[in-house]
Amino acid sequence: MIEEKEDDISNALHADLAKPRMEAYLHEISLAKGACMFALKGLKNWMKPDKVPSAITTFPSTAQIVPEPLGVVLVISAWNYPFLLSIEPVIGAIAAGNAVVLKPSEIAPATSSLFAKLLPEYVDSSCIKVVEGGVTETGALLEQKWDKIFYTGNGNVARVVLAAAAKHLTPVALELGGKCPVIVDSNVDLHRFSFKVAAKRIAVGKWGCNNGQACIAPDYIITTKAFVTELVDSLKRVLERFYGEDPLQSADLSRIVNISHFGRLTKLIDDKEVATKIQLGGQTDQEQLKIAPTVLVDVPLDTALMTGEIFGPLLPIITVDKIEESIAHINAGAKPLAAYLFTKDKKLQQDFVSNVSAGGMLVNDVALHLTNPHLPFGGVGDSGMGSYHGKFSFDCFTHRKAVLIRGFGGEANARYPPYTAEKQRI
Numbered sequence: 001m002i003e004e005k006e007d008d009i010s011n012a013l014h015a016d017l018a019k020p021r022m023e024a025y026l027h028e029i030s031l032a033k034g035a036c037m038f039a040l041k042g043l044k045n046w047m048k049p050d051k052v053p054s055a056i057t058t059f060p061s062t063a064q065i066v067p068e069p070l071g072v073v074l075v076i077s078a079w080n081y082p083f084l085l086s087i088e089p090v091i092g093a094i095a096a097g098n099a100v101v102l103k104p105s106e107i108a109p110a111t112s113s114l115f116a117k118l119l120p121e122y123v124d125s126s127c128i129k130v131v132e133g134g135v136t137e138t139g140a141l142l143e144q145k146w147d148k149i150f151y152t153g154n155g156n157v158a159r160v161v162l163a164a165a166a167k168h169l170t171p172v173a174l175e176l177g178g179k180c181p182v183i184v185d186s187n188v189d190l191h192r193f194s195f196k197v198a199a200k201r202i203a204v205g206k207w208g209c210n211n212g213q214a215c216i217a218p219d220y221i222i223t224t225k226a227f228v229t230e231l232v233d234s235l236k237r238v239l240e241r242f243y244g245e246d247p248l249q250s251a252d253l254s255r256i257v258n259i260s261h262f263g264r265l266t267k268l269i270d271d272k273e274v275a276t277k278i279q280l281g282g283q284t285d286q287e288q289l290k291i292a293p294t295v296l297v298d299v300p301l302d303t304a305l306m307t308g309e310i311f312g313p314l315l316p317i318i319t320v321d322k323i324e325e326s327i328a329h330i331n332a333g334a335k336p337l338a339a340y341l342f343t344k345d346k347k348l349q350q351d352f353v354s355n356v357s358a359g360g361m362l363v364n365d366v367a368l369h370l371t372n373p374h375l376p377f378g379g380v381g382d383s384g385m386g387s388y389h390g391k392f393s394f395d396c397f398t399h400r401k402a403v404l405i406r407g408f409g410g411e412a413n414a415r416y417p418p419y420t421a422e423k424q425r426i
């Protein structure tokens, strides 16, 4: 389906988000194809029972962990990567032997209706169904009893999902978001190759990922006061190279998904305390729903821009005296879905890994950890629970059943009453 309908998928993503064709391919279509291939290759092994050692208490016996499907699962997905975020959990659920109901996001209607049209053409619709709709339809689905609910979206709706799941004791995976920080250490010097690379990677991880509407896009940068001007200059040069003089006209930048998100984002920068802090960008075009890549420096920390997840093309930079302070700053907030650090300092790298809690982390790049199927993808704390990708997707939709098989030998009399004094001496 993915191979034959690549153009339809790409067109739907363009209709929903003006997603550039290259981004649609790199970030959704090719990753979805990769997830299928990885599951097809690994499945035979994943399905095998794991033989485990016997305990002395059960001697002689054989013990194994047998994977079994959970049953019928519900996948509720979000609008920003509407193809990948729907199909990847479905791949995991099918691989693990479940029946699935997929509820794509109504906020990406072209991709949602493409799923409703295509999936029945390619897969057995007695076990994989698509239900389209918004709050009402999702609410009706959530009243049913499921064997697992896999939800991708924001934390407020996650609470609705979790409350509905609690009624039936249904397990959930919640793939949420948050404010993903990027620490940039000044030892990534301006005039050296590594600094250019850092600026390019930050820029593509922010604006080249759906124009910032991505759960693992950088939400804010922390750098030193001494280094911030060089960092802004470098981002400026990179942005001009990527998107030209007038980024609102660039076909390589996704648009904002709808007028309500456009209004939410423009309100964030209309705030007087924020507007004066804009160093790059700030242009908006309501008709096209476009917002230019925007960089701000030292926005007051109590503004809406700095307290909630931005989920758009605005990138504030916080400055600190010493880069080591940035770890305490991150730890003062909710646990992010992803945390990033650019540095050549091995000790700082180690401190970052040891002392920052996040769903995932990446040193000297942005977002790419999600493309390694050997790494679990998921949040911690406010950024979610449960993980998937690669074999973790299979595990997410699998019950690992403990199975012990004994014969009739190996009797230990002490086990049986009466518990005589002689037995108790053992």
Ligand code: NAD
Residues within 6 Å of the ligand: 076, 077, 078, 079, 080, 081, 085, 103, 104, 105, 106, 107, 133, 134, 135, 138, 139, 152, 153, 154, 155, 157, 160, 174, 175, 176, 177, 178, 214, 215, 216, 309, 311, 337, 378, 379, 384
């Ligand atoms: P969304 O508006 O598409 O909502 C997600 C799903 O929830 C949709 O299918 C929608 O129909 C359903 N929904 C919305 N309101 C509901 C309600 N009241 N009751 C029941 N269902 C309801 O997406 P969103 O929430 O705007 O997505 C953005 C958020 O998702 C961000 O916080 C982002 O960080 C996070 N996100 C996380 C991941 C991840 O993999 N961890 C991926 C993408 C987005």
